[in-house]
Each structure stands twice: as structure tokens, then as C-alpha cells.
Amino acid sequence: MPVVRIRRRAAAAAPEPDWDFEVRPRKAVRTARIVAVVLLILFVIAGTGMRNAFTGVNFRLIDQIAMIAIGVLAALTTLLLTRPRVRVGPSGVTVRNVLGDSRFGWEHVRGVSFPDRKAWARLELAHDEYVPMLAVRANDGQHAVDALDRIRELGAKYTAA
Known part of the structure; x- marks a missing residue:
């Protein structure tokens, strides 16, 4: 008797937006x-x-x-600890830390920063709130600097549009 595999389609799930940039810690x-x-x-x-x-x-x-x-x-x-990731695209920024994902539209994002003596960067939001971005870590050196530059560049591109 042949084995029939059934593929389930995620009809209820929203389609993934296209991402221009993704960063993970190294x-x-x-x-x-x-x-x-x-x-x-x-x-x-x-x-x-x-x-x-x-x-x-x-x-x-x-x-x-x-x-x-x-x-x-x-x-x-x-x-x-291998889960952290930051994705940037036209719809906004998605930050995945150890346990969960958070998606922020460009209208809520004010920028990114790397506070003094902190181990990772953070996403600055409206109303003086922020979200830590565990994917952009200080011990990654130039990789972290390049990631922040790219996030800022895409932020300027999408907030100007």
C-alpha cells in the first residue's frame, strides 16, 4: 500500500513580508x-x-x-541563545529575542542605539520606549557596527518614503 503524504497549507497565516536585511549574533x-x-x-x-x-x-x-x-x-x-534575530524591511522592524518576536512599523521606530557599557543594541521607539536587540552584540565588533549602519540606512529610506 503506497504512503500518501498530506501537506497542510497555512491558509490563516499572514504571508511573510520581504526583508531587506537580517542580522544574527556571531x-x-x-x-x-x-x-x-x-x-x-x-x-x-x-x-x-x-x-x-x-x-x-x-x-x-x-x-x-x-x-x-x-x-x-x-x-x-x-x-x-541562538534564536536572536533582527529583520528590517518595508513594513518595519522585527526583533526576535530569546523567547519571542516583536514587530514594529516604521511609524513607531525612532532609531537604533548602542548605549555605553551595554552588551547589545536597542531599538528606540516612540514614547521613550525601547526594545533590546540581542542579535546586535558588542562582542561582535565590526559586524555589529555594520548591522547598525545598515538598519539606520534602511530606516532613513523607509521613513522618507
Whole structure:
């Protein structure tokens, strides 16, 4: 009997706007991936070696599985730090930080800045509000500077139109 695959269409979802620019952090993503792998390896080693330890405690198979599961959860939680992204396009700016997305139209955006002694840039909004942009990080150096310049350039282009 042949296998039939059904494709679901997202009819209710709004179409994605075209983006002129997208930026993600570089060093933070690389570091998070390395830390996630190290955590996973350490917890797998600890979990598999629990029965061989002579600590006087009787570890069972479920304890080993739980230890490995904790390592998987720790690694996945660390990988949340790879999510930040900023997209810029004709409809506005979308900022995705660790847990959520926020979309702002150009009528609400006043600019971008990099405050002194801060680790990341921020999107300046109307009414003296701001949103941190974890995707534009100070430790990325020239990459962050180029990203802010490009965001400012596109902001000037779309607010003038």
C-alpha cells in the first residue's frame, strides 16, 4: 500500500513580508553551541557512569535516564541563545529575542542605539520606549557596527518614503 503524504497549507497565516536585511549574533551563537555540546557530553558521561560509581548509593536505570534527560534539557535551554534575530524591511522592524518576536512599523521606530557599557543594541521607539536587540552584540565588533549602519540606512529610506 503506497504512503500518501498530506501537506497542510497555512491558509490563516499572514504571508511573510520581504526583508531587506537580517542580522544574527556571531560569537554568542558559536559559544552557545559549544556550551550545549559540552553540557550534553558531560551529562551523558555522568549518566552512563552512575552505576559504576562506588559512592554507596544504588543508582538504577531510571536515574541514568533522568541524568541524561537533564543534560538534554540543559543543552536545549542553552540553544535558546541562538534564536536572536533582527529583520528590517518595508513594513518595519522585527526583533526576535530569546523567547519571542516583536514587530514594529516604521511609524513607531525612532532609531537604533548602542548605549555605553551595554552588551547589545536597542531599538528606540516612540514614547521613550525601547526594545533590546540581542542579535546586535558588542562582542561582535565590526559586524555589529555594520548591522547598525545598515538598519539606520534602511530606516532613513523607509521613513522618507
